[in-house]
Amino acid sequence: MFRKRAKHRLVVIGDSLSQGFNNGCIYRTDLNYPSMLVNSLDDNIPFDQPLFTSQGGLPLNLEVLIRGLCDIYGKSIKPSEYLSAVKYLYSTSRRIKKYWDGEYIPLNEERRIPYHNQAIWGFSISDSWLMTEKHSREYVEKNPPRFNLMNIMHGNAMYTTARRVLNPSFSKNCENNSMIDNARYFAENGGIENLIVYLGSNNVLGAVTELDIRYSEADHIEVPPYERTHTVTRPEHFEWLYRKLAEKVSSLGAERVITATLPHITIPPVSRGINANRAQKSQGYFDYYTRFWVWDDSFDPDIHPYLTKNEIIELDIIVDAYNQIIREVANEYGWIVVPLGRMIDKLANRRMGADYLIPFPEEMVTALKKNENTRYLVLDKKHAHLTSDYLRLDDENGRIYKGGVFSLDGVHPTTIGYGLVAQEFYDTMVANGIQFKRPIDWDFIVSSDSLITYPPYLLIELRKILRFLSLGPREQWSRLSSNLFLQVMNLFNPGNGRDNKEHPSDEAGQAAIPHTTGSEEIKSSGE
Numbered sequence: 001m002f003r004k005r006a007k008h009r010l011v012v013i014g015d016s017l018s019q020g021f022n023n024g025c026i027y028r029t030d031l032n033y034p035s036m037l038v039n040s041l042d043d044n045i046p047f048d049q050p051l052f053t054s055q056g057g058l059p060l061n062l063e064v065l066i067r068g069l070c071d072i073y074g075k076s077i078k079p080s081e082y083l084s085a086v087k088y089l090y091s092t093s094r095r096i097k098k099y100w101d102g103e104y105i106p107l108n109e110e111r112r113i114p115y116h117n118q119a120i121w122g123f124s125i126s127d128s129w130l131m132t133e134k135h136s137r138e139y140v141e142k143n144p145p146r147f148n149l150m151n152i153m154h155g156n157a158m159y160t161t162a163r164r165v166l167n168p169s170f171s172k173n174c175e176n177n178s179m180i181d182n183a184r185y186f187a188e189n190g191g192i193e194n195l196i197v198y199l200g201s202n203n204v205l206g207a208v209t210e211l212d213i214r215y216s217e218a219d220h221i222e223v224p225p226y227e228r229t230h231t232v233t234r235p236e237h238f239e240w241l242y243r244k245l246a247e248k249v250s251s252l253g254a255e256r257v258i259t260a261t262l263p264h265i266t267i268p269p270v271s272r273g274i275n276a277n278r279a280q281k282s283q284g285y286f287d288y289y290t291r292f293w294v295w296d297d298s299f300d301p302d303i304h305p306y307l308t309k310n311e312i313i314e315l316d317i318i319v320d321a322y323n324q325i326i327r328e329v330a331n332e333y334g335w336i337v338v339p340l341g342r343m344i345d346k347l348a349n350r351r352m353g354a355d356y357l358i359p360f361p362e363e364m365v366t367a368l369k370k371n372e373n374t375r376y377l378v379l380d381k382k383h384a385h386l387t388s389d390y391l392r393l394d395d396e397n398g399r400i401y402k403g404g405v406f407s408l409d410g411v412h413p414t415t416i417g418y419g420l421v422a423q424e425f426y427d428t429m430v431a432n433g434i435q436f437k438r439p440i441d442w443d444f445i446v447s448s449d450s451l452i453t454y455p456p457y458l459l460i461e462l463r464k465i466l467r468f469l470s471l472g473p474r475e476q477w478s479r480l481s482s483n484l485f486l487q488v489m490n491l492f493n494p495g496n497g498r499d500n501k502e503h504p505s506d507e508a509g510q511a512a513i514p515h516t517t518g519s520e521e522i523k524s525s526g527e
Contacts, residue, residue: 006255007190008116009045010038013128013179013249014198016121017421019049019165022407022414023064023451026121026161027057031415031448034117034196036422037429039444040436049117050109050164055096059157062408066456066465068092075457076464100160107163108170113189114182120165122158123179124202124233125241126222129248133167134175136160139226158225180248187252194434195254196425197335199245200262200322203238206231207315208271209411211290211305235321239329246329258429259330261323261341266312267348269390269403270410274299284351285309292390292410293466338428340421347388347405357383361423364416367442373453374446377404386416391451393460404452415449 012018012034020032029035029049038047056064069077069085077085098104123131136159143156166182167174174182186192207213216230221237233241249257266289273286274296290299290306299306307315323341330337349356357379365384368374376399377385390410391403405417413421423440430436447453458465 006193008186008192009041010034010047010116010194010196011183011186011192011254012117012119012196012198013183014117014119014196015123015202016119016412017201018119018196018198019117019121020119020418021121022409022412022418023057024060024062024407024409025057026052027061028053028415028448029117031418031445032117032119033418033422033425034119036419036440036445037425040426040438040440042437046116048115050115050168052161052164055099058096058100058161060093060096063451063456065089065092066408066458069465070457073458076461077458100157109168111168114174114177114185115165115168116186118165118179118182120158120162120179122202122225123162123199124225125199125238125245127225128179128199128245130178130222130224131162131166132176132178132181133163133170135224136162136166137170137175139224143226180252183252187254192252192254194256194258194429195249195252196258197245197249198260200238200242200326201265203233203241204231204262204315204318204322205265205411208265208268208289208307211271211307213307213311213315232315232318235318235325238322239325242325242329246333250333256432256434257330257333257335258338258425259326259335260338260425261326262319263341263344264316264319264348266316267344267351267388268406268411269388271307271312272390273351285312336428336432338425340424343420343424349387349389358387360384360386361420361442363439363442364419364423364446367446370443371446371453386452390462391455391459392462393455395460398455398457398460400452400455407451414451415445416452419445 016026018032018034019026020029020035029052032049035047035049038045052058069088072088073081073085100107120127120131140156140159163170166177166179183192183195210231212231214229214231216233216237218237220228220230221233221241269292271289272292272294274288274290274294276287287309288299288301288306289308289312290304294304319341327337329335347358349358359382362381365378365381368384369378379385385401386404387402388405389402390406391408392401393399394401405414405420406412407414407417419440419442422445426436426440
């Protein structure tokens with residue numbers, strides 16, 4: 001008997017990776033991996049998702065910010081220019097916050113149906129059924145964030161994002177809809193052919209963004225983000241949450257459900273590995289893991305926050321346990337599993353050693369070679385000079401010699417990195433009988449990656465720009481710079497809707513000031 005094709009070819013339930021977060025913000029949702037898949041799946045497939053291109057994105061686009069500084073100050077910011085540069089940071093972020101708070105124009109849209117992409121950055125597994133637009137709105141109303149010279153980030157950015165995704169019209173009819181509820185609309189109105197469900201990274205990511213491991217407790221695992229105090233969900237709690245998610249997803253009746261294994265959170269450069277003996281070459285794990293803006297020669301375990309090698313290994317074991325649970329549950333429900341964790345493991349060049357070459361899809365390398373701004377990166381038909389390090393430029397020619405896979409927030413992929421994610425989904429889906437009209441468009445992906453094709457000049461002096469954006473309060477100008485990178489890290493921590501606290505740090509060896517999160521004190525000064 002002929003079965004009519006489901007009306008909705010692709011629907012997504014996910015977090016920052018599926019939404020397309022990079023460089024510290026949600027900006028070009030058309031460059032996320034689901035969009036890349038849709039472009040290959042067929043022509044004219046409806047795949048709606050909210051736009052965040054106004055003001056360079058939400059909460060703050062580090063690439064756009066640094067380009068703005070480049071336009072004003074050129075290739076370096078002189079000490080005499082620090083104060084004016086801080087004023088630029090403040091006025092820019094203030095304008096962005098006012099826009100996304102709706103002070104310039106109303107942010108609600110005339111939209112009667114949900115978006116096909118229900119991904120929201122910062123969401124963990126249980127948020128897919130717990131969080132609604134009403135919850136987000138009421139939290140923001142009750143907890144307006146501070147905004148001053150010490151605190152320039154949009155403190156409730158995740159909840160502002162959630163409102164636009166879950167209920168873009170801000171209507172009463174949909175204010176209580178969760179991600180799952182919105183996906184059910186498509187299930188009941190034409191059916192879902194392919195449903196991507198990819199959640200779980202935020203159940204452990206806070207451990208590396210806070211550099212502190214706090215485990216979940218049994219009576220506190222199914223709570224909204226603003227009530228969480230743990231940074232790591234215990235594997236047995238993860239399994240309970242994931243099985244509950246699977247039951248809810250199964251009730252949607254999608255023809256296919258596609259999930260993926262989680263990457264080890266110790267691979268992105270958000271945490272920088274440093275050996276106690278700094279002359280020691282590393283292949284495997286490092287002795288300490290600290291902030292990515294702390295250089296090897298200035299790291300001091302009595303000053304800087306860190307995780308130890310054993311703690312990093314512990315986190316990798318936890319992610320392995322998560323992935324085993326994902327595979328077992330997926331097998332029970334007949335889901336397709338994309339081995340994304342294994343793919344990202346291959347990017348861990350620092351862990352593998354200096355001679356390790358990352359294998360890339362030939363289509364990607366060919367596209368890099370065809371683009372005049374990236375052909376210098378090509379080594380051979382399967383390898384390119386792109387790594388998992390934080391992006392570094394040669395100080396003589398401004399070309400990339402490290403990094404390129406992860407964006408400036410140290411956590412999320414560049415556009416090319418999202419292309420790698422899309423390729424892994426594509427290959428797995430094809431292997432499971434899903435037909436695409438065309439391959440992943442690597443020429444478009446490479447040309448769309450402005451950070452790699454045209455990196456900002458200021459990144460030539462990376463150490464100076466990171467100092468400018470992350471230093472602690474020992475210098476008056478840094479007191480104004482608000483430790484911007486630490487505020488970016490705070491976006492991905494449990495309870496990240498809380499009003500931002502000042503999190504001083506120092507790359508140059510000045511004392512860091514411990515801060516508290518609820519009743520928990522972040523590890524500092526070697527505690």
